[in-house]
Amino acid sequence: MKHVVAALIVKGGKLLVCQRTRHQTMPLKWEFPGGKIEEGEQARDALRRELTEELGIEATIGDEVARIKHEYPNRAMVELRFYIVREYRGELENRIFRDMQWADPKDLLSYDFLEADLTLVRDLVAGRYLG
Numbered sequence: 001m002k003h004v005v006a007a008l009i010v011k012g013g014k015l016l017v018c019q020r021t022r023h024q025t026m027p028l029k030w031e032f033p034g035g036k037i038e039e040g041e042q043a044r045d046a047l048r049r050e051l052t053e054e055l056g057i058e059a060t061i062g063d064e065v066a067r068i069k070h071e072y073p074n075r076a077m078v079e080l081r082f083y084i085v086r087e088y089r090g091e092l093e094n095r096i097f098r099d100m101q102w103a104d105p106k107d108l109l110s111y112d113f114l115e116a117d118l119t120l121v122r123d124l125v126a127g128r129y130l131g
Contacts, residue, residue, distance in 0.1 A: 001069075001077045005047040006034030006117075007085045008065065010130060014102040017111055018054075021098045028098065030111040032082065043081050051085070056093035059085045065129040070116035080116055084129070105130060 009016040009032075018033050020026060035050040037043055044061040051059045062084035071077045094100050103111065105124045113121050123129060 001079055003037040003043075004034060004078055004080045005037055005043050005050065006032040006080060006082050007047055007051055007059065007061075008032060008082055008124075008129065009051075009059070009085045009088070011102065013130075014104055015108070015124070015130075016092070017101055017103045017108070017113075018094075018097040019099040019101075021096070026114055028112070029114045031114050031117055033097075044083070047083055051088070054096050056095060057088040057090040059088040062086055066120050066123070068116065068119055070119075072115065078116055080120075082120055 007016075016033065017030050019030050020028060022028060033051060033054050034047055035054070037046040041049075043064075047061050048059055051057055064081055064083050066080075066082045068080045068082075069077060070080065092100070105127070108121045108125050
């Protein structure tokens with residue numbers, strides 16, 4: 001199983017959503033920033049590292065709000081852990097994505113999200129986790 005961490009970066013009631021490039025697996029899909037937990041790494045440390053690599057910020061990792069297991073066809077199972085991030089130092093910088101946007105939670109279903117994120121996306125649209 002692949003273990004992945006992702007951040008729900010919240011600012012002014014909006015969430016940062018990121019679009020994969022054409023060259024990544026599952027191209028042009030939208031996701032929350034984050035990535036794979038490396039061998040021997042703690043989840044929060046992995047997310048802090050990923051956010052520095054992808055966005056150039058030093059994030060304060062908040063509570064884990066959801067843990068989802070998802071199996072993609074012809075791929076291994078993935079376990080996603082989502083954490084709230086309300087504070088960070090530095091300016092957001094798009095280092096790897098095709099696009100980044102601040103989205104109102106109620107509008108999230110208008111983005112073509114990764115399949116594994118959809119359960120969480122529906123919960124966010126319903127007003128869960130951010131209150």
